[in-house]
Amino acid sequence: xxxxxxxxxxxxxxxxxxxxxxxxxxxxxxxxxxxxxxxxxxxxxxxxxxxxxxxxxxxxxxxxxxxxxxxxxxxxxxxxxxxxxxxxxxxxxxxxxxxxxxxxxxxxxxxxxxxxxxxxxxxxxxxxxxxxxxxxxxxxxxxxxxxxxxxxxxxxxxxxxxxxxxxxxxxxxxxxxxxxxxxxxxxxxxxxxxxxxxxxxxxxxxxxxxxxxxxxxxxxxxxxxxxxxxxxxxxxxxxxxxxxxxxxxxxxxxxxxxxxxxxxxxxxxxxxxxxxxxxxxxxxxxxxxxxxxxxxxxxxxxxxxxxxxxxxxxxxxxxxxxxxxxxxxxxxxxxxxxxxxxxxxxxxxxxxxxxxxxxxxxxxxxxxxxxxxxxxxxxxxxxxxxxxxxxxxxxxxxxxxxxxxxxxxxxxxxxxxxxxxxxxxxxxxxxxxxxxxxxx
Numbered sequence: 209x210x211x212x213x214x215x216x217x218x219x220x221x222x223x224x225x226x227x228x229x230x231x232x233x234x235x236x237x238x239x240x241x242x243x244x245x246x247x248x249x250x251x252x253x254x255x256x257x258x259x260x261x262x263x264x265x266x267x268x269x270x271x272x273x274x275x276x277x278x279x280x281x282x283x284x285x286x287x288x289x290x291x292x293x294x295x296x297x298x299x300x301x302x303x304x305x306x307x308x309x310x311x312x313x314x315x316x317x318x319x320x321x322x323x324x325x326x327x328x329x330x331x332x333x334x335x336x337x338x339x340x341x342x343x344x345x346x347x348x349x350x351x352x353x354x355x356x357x358x359x360x361x362x363x364x365x366x367x368x369x370x371x372x373x374x375x376x377x378x379x380x381x382x383x384x385x386x387x388x389x390x391x392x393x394x395x396x397x398x399x400x401x402x403x404x405x406x407x408x409x410x411x412x413x414x415x416x417x418x419x420x421x422x423x424x425x426x427x428x429x430x431x432x433x434x435x436x437x438x439x440x441x442x443x444x445x446x447x448x449x450x451x452x453x454x455x456x457x458x459x460x461x462x463x464x465x466x467x468x469x470x471x472x473x474x475x476x477x478x479x480x481x482x483x484x485x486x487x488x489x490x491x492x493x494x495x496x497x498x499x500x501x502x503x504x505x506x507x508x509x510x511x512x513x514x515x516x517x518x519x520x521x522x523x524x525x526x527x528x529x530x531x532x533x534x535x536x537x538x539x540x541x542x543x544x545x546x547x548x549x550x551x552x553x554x555x556x557x558x559x560x561x562x563x564x565x566x567x568x569x570x571x572x573x574x575x576x577x578x579x580x581x582x583x584x585x586x587x588x589x590x591x592x593x594x595x596x597x598x599x600x601x602x603x604x605x606x607x608x609x610x611x612x613x614x615x616x617x618x619x620x621x622x623x624x625x626x627x628x629x630x631x632x633x634x635x636x637x638x639x640x641x642x643x644x645x646x647x648x
Contacts, residue, residue: 209568212585219243234364235434236524236528237367237525238521261520271404282347293319294328298493308324309322310357310370324355325513330349331509332493332495340498342382345497345507346390347379349377351375354374369517369518376511377394381507391482398482406537407430411431412429412448413450415452415453420483420511422486424484425482427482432477434477435475436477438450440454442467459471478518481512489509533601537626542582543576544605544607545603546582546609547584547598547607548587548609556587560614561609567607574642591608605624607622619634620638
């Protein structure tokens with residue numbers, strides 16, 4: 209049984225009249241996640257992920273894994289340290305080191321890159337096996353791991369950090385046409401995944417290939433006032449572009465239909481990015497395949513990223529209120545929270561606490577709720593105090609065993625946190641109602 213008393217959750221108590229300096233907390237998500245004991249700052253740009261938000265991260269990873277299986281992507285683990293020579297061969301490390309790329313020198317004076325992304329590494333792997341047969345294509349490899357970027361100004365908590373968790377997918381095809389088909393297939397699965405999580409209000413925009421390179425790029429943003437990116441959307445044709453991808457002097461008209469004066473600017477947090485790379489990496493690193501007629505050609509590549517920790521924080525940023533966290537339901541640390549009576553109360557003595565544990569056992573039998581309910585057993589606190597904390601944490605469903613539990617038959621409260629609705633139901637009817645809302 210999951211019990212809140214056993215969860216490490218170092219909440220920060222803010223005095224009512226306290227004045228918080230603006231530079232201390234730069235976003236709603238950072239403030240809420242810190243105050244409610246989900247994260248703690250480590251160094252400038254790095255954070256400790258504490259147990260409750262780690263559950264959310266693990267849930268997101270499981271969702272990503274499930275969607276990667278739908279496109280036959282195989283999970284791998286690539287080295288975090290990549291030889292600097294590979295980056296020089298690809299052209300991403302020429303002359304002076306790019307300021308955002310974190311590097312180290314090993315005892316043999318070899319330059320190593322702390323990978324912000326792994327195009328060089330995965331392409332080097334393919335080159336070591338080259339030429340592979342055309343019969344093996346397409347190949348799709350992904351990993352979920354720690355990445356590093358030497359941000360000049362880390363900010364917004366987990367939204368812009370020096371160390372972060374990312375899903376990166378690399379695809380290999382035999383020609384540009386097939387690579388483009390793969391690109392559109394992956395974009396489709398990204399869109400399906402974001403909707404499945406409960407973030408259907410995302411914006412897909414044409415992106416800037418930047419340091420990554422390639423011929424085609426798209427970004428997926430959640431609309432937010434603290435977003436680092438400005439998005440330009442044409443009111444006439446609906447085409448959207450990251451302003452960074454528009455050449456200077458052309459930012460007043462649509463890059464697709466050419467219409468001027470009808471551009472709407474919004475801000476967004478980038479949570480995913482896709483690139484059609486072609487042979488940018490496979491050619492210099494000599495990753496080739498053997499065609500049916502016996503000739504070798506460079507592999508046609510694509511790369512696709514999802515910021516795991518950033519997406520969790522961005523979802524909190526766009527869905528929450530100033531006082532309460534709101535999650536996409538599938539990312540909430542626990543879906544159901546049960547609050548039994550205060551110790552020693554009339555409701556406790558009448559069997560309310562025993563009923564809470566019995567109901568817990570029934571709840572976790574519902575499809576999808578195994579290990580996804582928690583009992584707030586801090587029964588030295590009043591029900592009102594625990595309900596307030598449960599609402600602040602944003603558990604989607606809160607069951608309160610309150611004053612009417614002494615009635616015959618007992619009546620409990622079911623709080624639907626997403627809608628703000630409260631229902632008074634019998635224990636059996638609560639289980640039925642939960643089943644209905646869960647689609648089980």
